[in-house]
Amino acid sequence: MSDRTAPVVVIGGGIAGLLAAHELARHGVAANVYEAGPRIAGMAATHTDEDGFSYDVGAHFVTNRFMAALGMRAACRTLPRYGEVVRLGPDRHPLYPIGLLGVPRFVRSAIWEKVRRPKRDLLVAADRFRRDFGRALADEVALPLLEAWSGLPADELSSSVIDKLPTSLAKTIWLRAAQRITRRAVMIGYCKEEPSATGVFHVYPEGGIAAICGHVADGLASPVQVSSPAERIYTDGERVIGARIAGQEIETSTVISTLPINRLSQLVEGTDRLDRFRRFQFRGLVLVNLKLTGRQLLPEVIVWTPKGFPYFRVTEASLAMPWIAPEGKTMILCEFGAQPGDDVWSLSDEAIIERCLSTIGPMIAGVRERFIGASVLRQPLGYPVFALDYEPDRASLATEGTGIAGLHSVGRNGEFDHILMEDTFWRLRRRIPGIAQEHLKATHDHHVMSRPR
Ligand SMILES: Cc1cc2nc3c(=O)[nH]c(=O)nc-3n(C[C@H](O)[C@H](O)[C@H](O)COP(=O)(O)OP(=O)(O)OC[C@H]3O[C@@H](n4cnc5c(N)ncnc54)[C@H](O)[C@@H]3O)c2cc1C
Incomplete structure (x- = not known):
């Protein structure tokens, strides 16, 4: 092994960490991915239950363009439809927007x-x-x-x-029309880094969204090290010099972190540059999946509920992906905004399921007779909150990064941005060549300086 191949430390085995390692490998740089939990995928996990229902924890919707870039297009099914409506009243569900x-x-x-x-x-x-x-x-x-x-x-x-938010109304109308004509779920608003187009549509990988992480992880030269939490990132004040992972000290000049930026700032030693990000907040979500008999219970895949319901959105993903629920059955996801420890977060599973059943009646007739079961997931990292209070610091993170040489904070939580998986991918594709070059240079300089004279 030459001096120039000291591995980059990648923190987090979710989609962002895996894609970062994948892109580094394309540029000839070795990386080790460390995941705190016992398995990879993070928020892109998929579960199948004993009744044959399949759930994606966060993401459901990815595009043919993203999957083709990862070499997974052949292992994906095309979604026949996708749509969002806003519930304005019992019989008023205009399409959004x-x-x-x-x-x-x-x-x-x-x-x-x-x-x-x-x-x-x-x-x-x-x-x-x-x-x-x-x-x-x-x-x-x-x-x-x-x-x-x-x-x-x-x-x-x-x-x-x-x-x-997606802004061009004219383009949205055009893409909706293309959706009708092609009978494919043409992508609207799921990626901002690359343009939408009539040839970019939603697909779903066999095995669920988690299969994307599995595919990327399988292509890495070194297996992801699970149950390996990052505990410290060492700096000399200006740049990264190492990290402690699961009690082990590791020398490196480059760390790519996918941790929430407020958490990353707690790990960094030798500088207080990241302290300003500690007060950044994430909004949590309580996600209740109701398993029901019947299909087509909602007027569209996503129904936004600005008023009259305790959840802000309900989703019948099986309208777009019929294969995720057994025949004649469906799943309705109710999403509650919540904060760890608040009243909604602290409700028991039974109580929050009951809250869904007792309020969703105006949208789904006979919901109690249809009810088969439910699952509840509490996700503390639902959305980055763009509070006015820390807006200048948020903007500086977006334009200048961490300000510490060799420390890169990436992904939805690391960049503290409302981005989806495909955005993360394209951003990494643009950023990694520079990071790879900087890493090779730093590794080389380090070895030149430490060589005996
Ligand atoms: C409700 C919801 C719906 C969404 N829908 C979509 C969608 O339809 N399409 C789409 O593209 N995207 C969607 N997203 C976004 C998508 O799910 C996320 O952007 C993506 O999964 C985030 O990946 P990540 O790798 O950045 O973070 P994570 O998945 O959170 O991965 C971070 C990993 O780091 C690990 N970790 C934590 N601490 C440590 C430590 N100290 N050391 C090592 N590892 C650590 C965690 O265990 C985790 O595995 C949605 C998100 C939500 C919440």
Whole structure:
């Protein structure tokens, strides 16, 4: 082995860590992936239960483009449909976002707002949503949803959260039309790093979303080291010099972390540069999967519920992926915004399932007769919260990274950004060549300096 192959330390065996190691290998740099838990995949895990229902913990929706880039397209099925609606009333479910244009009061107030308010930078989410969408749509739909999945009032949130939403209405209409014609779930809004197009559509890997992690892990030169938590990252104040993993000291000049950025800052020694990220907050989710008899119980795959329900969204993923539930049965996922320790988080499984059953009746008739069982998952890292309070630090993380040479924080939680798996992939594809070069140079310089003269 030459001096130039000292492995990069990759922290986390979720999709981001695995993709980072995969991309480093493409650039001739060895990496070891350390996962704290007993298995890989993190938030991209898939479970199949004894009744034959298959659940993806976080992600459900990936594209043919992403899967082709990983060499997995042949092992995926194409989704026949995908759609999102907003529940405005018992029989009113306009398609998101196009159908909302059919609601006269939304259109009137959006036009009024555009005329009345000059286009200028608005830093507060509530102001920006009202200006961009109109007061009626903002107050009745957008802001209640934003507050449910952020856990903060919209006037305490940064307007930069809006940049995370798909914006071009004309393109959305075009893509919806393509969906109808091609009878494929053309991707709208699931990736921002690469453009949407009529030829980019949703697919689903055989074996579930976790199969993506399995495939990437199998292609790595070194197996992922599970039950190996990163405990410390050592710096000399300016740059990374090593790490402690599961009690073992490791020399390295490069660490790629997929940990939540607020957690990463607690691991770093020798500098206080990351301390400002400690107060960043994530919004948790309680995910309740109801197993029911019947199919097509919801009007669309995703129904947003800005009002009248304790959960902000319900999903019938089997409308898009019929194979994840046994014939004649379905699953309805109810998503509650929650914070570890709060009232919703602390409800027992029985109590939160009962909350779903007792409130979902207006959307699903006879839900109790249909009920077969349910599973409950508490996910503390649902969404990064873009609080106004720390917006300058969030923006600096996005543009300047950690500020410590050799320490790279990547992925949805590491970058503290509303990105999905494909975004993570393309971002890594762009970032890794520079990281690989920097690593090879640092390793080489280190060996030159430490060589006896
Ligand atoms: C409700 C929901 C729905 C979503 N839907 C979609 C979707 O449809 N499509 C899509 O593309 N994306 C979706 N996503 C996003 C996607 O699931 C995540 O972006 C992705 O799984 C995050 O991967 P990651 O590797 O960045 O983080 P994680 O999956 O969290 O991986 C981090 C890993 O690090 C490990 N770890 C923690 N501490 C340590 C330590 N000290 N040392 C070593 N390892 C450690 C953890 O155990 C974990 O395995 C969704 C997310 C949520 C929450």
